[in-house]
Amino acid sequence: MIKDRRTIMTWPAMLTLLLFALFPLVIMFYTSFISDATGEFSMANYAKFFSNLTYIKVTGTSILISLCVTLVSLVIAYPLAYIMAKKLKGLKNIILVLVIIPFFTNQLVRVYSWLIFLQDGGILNRLFMTFGLAENGLGILYTKAAVIIGLTHAFFPYMVVTIFMALERLDDAMLEASRSLGASKTTTFMKVIFPLSMPGVISGVTIVFIPCLGSFVEPRILGGTGGLTIGNIIEDQFFEIYGWNFGAAIAFLLLAMVLICMGGLNSAGKRWQV
Amino acid sequence: MARVNLKNITKVYGSNTVVDHINLDVEDGSLVSILGPSGCGKTTTLRMIAGFEIPDDGEVLFDDQPVGRVPVNKRNIGMVFQSYALFPHMTVAQNVAYGLEQHGVPKSEIPGRVMDALERVHMAEYAQRKPKQLSGGQQQRVALARALVIRPSVMLLDECLSALDKKLRVEMQSELRRLLEESKVTTFFVTHDQEEAMTLSDRIVVMHDGIIEQTGTPREVYESPRNRFVADFLGKADFFEGKLVSAGNGIVTIATENSELTLTGSTTAAPGEDVLFAVRPEHVIMNPAVGAETPVGALRGKINHIIYSGNVISSIVDCGGMMVRTEATGGSLSREPQRGEEVILSWEPDYLIQLEK
Numbered sequence: 001m002i003k004d005r006r007t008i009m010t011w012p013a014m015l016t017l018l019l020f021a022l023f024p025l026v027i028m029f030y031t032s033f034i035s036d037a038t039g040e041f042s043m044a045n046y047a048k049f050f051s052n053l054t055y056i057k058v059t060g061t062s063i064l065i066s067l068c069v070t071l072v073s074l075v076i077a078y079p080l081a082y083i084m085a086k087k088l089k090g091l092k093n094i095i096l097v098l099v100i101i102p103f104f105t106n107q108l109v110r111v112y113s114w115l116i117f118l119q120d121g122g123i124l125n126r127l128f129m130t131f132g133l134a135e136n137g138l139g140i141l142y143t144k145a146a147v148i149i150g151l152t153h154a155f156f157p158y159m160v161v162t163i164f165m166a167l168e169r170l171d172d173a174m175l176e177a178s179r180s181l182g183a184s185k186t187t188t189f190m191k192v193i194f195p196l197s198m199p200g201v202i203s204g205v206t207i208v209f210i211p212c213l214g215s216f217v218e219p220r221i222l223g224g225t226g227g228l229t230i231g232n233i234i235e236d237q238f239f240e241i242y243g244w245n246f247g248a249a250i251a252f253l254l255l256a257m258v259l260i261c262m263g264g265l266n267s268a269g270k271r272w273q274v
Numbered sequence: 275m276a277r278v279n280l281k282n283i284t285k286v287y288g289s290n291t292v293v294d295h296i297n298l299d300v301e302d303g304s305l306v307s308i309l310g311p312s313g314c315g316k317t318t319t320l321r322m323i324a325g326f327e328i329p330d331d332g333e334v335l336f337d338d339q340p341v342g343r344v345p346v347n348k349r350n351i352g353m354v355f356q357s358y359a360l361f362p363h364m365t366v367a368q369n370v371a372y373g374l375e376q377h378g379v380p381k382s383e384i385p386g387r388v389m390d391a392l393e394r395v396h397m398a399e400y401a402q403r404k405p406k407q408l409s410g411g412q413q414q415r416v417a418l419a420r421a422l423v424i425r426p427s428v429m430l431l432d433e434c435l436s437a438l439d440k441k442l443r444v445e446m447q448s449e450l451r452r453l454l455e456e457s458k459v460t461t462f463f464v465t466h467d468q469e470e471a472m473t474l475s476d477r478i479v480v481m482h483d484g485i486i487e488q489t490g491t492p493r494e495v496y497e498s499p500r501n502r503f504v505a506d507f508l509g510k511a512d513f514f515e516g517k518l519v520s521a522g523n524g525i526v527t528i529a530t531e532n533s534e535l536t537l538t539g540s541t542t543a544a545p546g547e548d549v550l551f552a553v554r555p556e557h558v559i560m561n562p563a564v565g566a567e568t569p570v571g572a573l574r575g576k577i578n579h580i581i582y583s584g585n586v587i588s589s590i591v592d593c594g595g596m597m598v599r600t601e602a603t604g605g606s607l608s609r610e611p612q613r614g615e616e617v618i619l620s621w622e623p624d625y626l627i628q629l630e631k
């Protein structure tokens with residue numbers, strides 16, 4: 001009886017989810033099988049995607065960009081999180097606030113700031129040119145590199161937070177125990193700190209890589225043609241070309257990719273869980 | 275397996291001298307307890323021996339060699355922490371093997387030594403478990419095995435039993451004593467539990483506010499405390515303070531603020547000096563007062579209140595405004611003391627302890 005009454009309480013939430021998340025998804029899944037050209041129910045949209053090399057290439061670009069963003073974020077976030085959690089504990093709140101600022105910045109403001117910063121005649125270029133480091137400007141804007149910079153800025157704070165939380169939980173006595181048992185600082189890091197921070201690293205990777213795969217604002221504004229991503233293709237289908245059904249098919253392919261990645265990362269995370 | 279000397283070691287945090295020129299010589303293979311109230315600098319002292327803190331002054335010597343420049347991982351120490359600090363991602367066996375690997379023990383020897391160490395703490399059957407799957411007491415045994423397996427020259431234990439419940443703690447105390455004696459390792463044992471310090475150690479170091487108040491065997495420190503702090507911190511004590519009037523024939527007379535007291539005992543002080551005496555409550559014999567006569571050297575008073583704590587019955591006796599505590603083991607009393615009862619308190623002359631003023 002009691003159990004029944006409890007489940008009743010969850011019904012409104014369930015209903016909302018069903019109505020606003022699952023239902024549109026089902027509709028989209030259905031339309032992804034309707035050919036934009038003939039209106040027939042077929043695999044045509046999916047076939048179209050796989051038969052066109054451009055789409056495959058753009059998918060490759062998306063994956064490449066997301067991998068780079070994840071890697072760069074990891075390289076920035078790990079030392080930062082480590083310093084916050086273990087070295088400068090007194091400053092951790094200040095650093096955390098500084099790191100989280102991109103969270104609170106409007107996406108467009110953030111991206112356009114990079115646009116201004118990176119463009120020819122922008123601050124960065126002029127700086128490099130005054131010091132004679134680059135003669136004709138860096139030409140970073142409208143390349144994959146610009147997209148990677150923009151996306152890293154947007155997503156690395158997530159990584160800092162997840163790794164910080166994993167390291168913060170680590171008992172300092174454990175590190176001292178390792179040292180007392182004869183391990184150097186490096187060995188202690190490799191054998192104790194790093195393995196124990198892996199769950200944080202993996203959630204960080206998940207939380208950065210997945211949204212990057214589907215991103216379309218940064219690539220659109222900073223990426224030019226070389227930095228176009230799968231997100232842009234979907235966007236175009238919906239807003240430019242009105243190929244909604246084909247767009248839905250690509251969206252589902254992206255969703256499939258996301259689910260596979262999450263599954264993989266999740267099981268990797270389980271292996272490191274203690 | 276090493277003689278340890280602390281020479282004038284000092285640690286200052288900001289403007290706060292936490293450890294203040296401590297000197298201590300510890301024999302090879304002996305077990306020393308560092309005892310003192312919270313914040314007196316016990317952990318800091320231990321961490322300086324370990325090498326986690328560098329003394330601001332003075333030096334630590336292992337076998338007469340200064341170790342100031344030797345990093346923690348080269349000092350060959352075994353540490354056991356209050357939080358056990360086992361590596362949660364390794365099995366019990368891997369935890370114990372860790373130190374051996376770091377010390378370059380040949381791979382073929384490691385499993386044997388690990389099992390041997392685990393057997394000695396009765397944890398062999400748990401070798402393949404993760405620390406999370408063990409109780410606190412079991413984790414503590416593993417932590418001990420992990421520290422002992424590398425055959426350290428110095429063992430450092432920081433309140434390592436205080437997270438265990440009373441019964442388990444007492445059990446672990448005797449086991450710890452056995453293990454440490456077997457391995458003949460020089461041991462520093464930090465605790466703020468005086469009973470633990472008494473039962474475990476060859477010598478007790480009583481610390482207070484960054485200095486050593488007294489060092490000695492448990493018996494010495496308990497029976498001949500040097501000053502008020504030690505007498506009060508180890509066990510309980512009744513204090514008598516005043517100016518010495520006269521002494522002799524087993525009787526000491528002192529003038530307190532408002533009266534003159536005669537106490538059974540002797541003193542080395544000269545008349546006119548300020549003196550402080552103490553008596554342990556369990557040495558105070560309480561008898562019902564018969565007649566108006568108070569024997570010389572005894573105190574007369576009224577029982578103010580009685581504290582019953584199972585094995586011990588304490589009576590707090592009001593001797594003209596001065597509260598004197600007496601203790602008797604439950605079975606040794608011929609009759610229950612009564613509140614308000616008139617009593618005579620006395621003790622054997624040897625039990626009057628003269629303290630430093």
Ligand SMILES: Nc1ncnc2c1ncn2[C@@H]1O[C@H](COP(=O)(O)OP(=O)(O)OP(=O)(O)O)[C@@H](O)[C@H]1O
Nearest residue numbers: 287288292310311312313314315316317318319466
């Ligand atoms: N890293 C530090 N920075 C500043 N002050 C410290 C530091 N470590 C310890 N102290 C101070 O030094 C004093 C002694 O600390 P310590 O940890 O040695 O005490 P303890 O005797 O072990 O106490 P407890 O029984 O509570 O563990 C305390 O007042 C403490 O606040």
Ligand SMILES: [Mg+2]
Nearest residue numbers: 316317318432
């Ligand atoms: Mg301490």
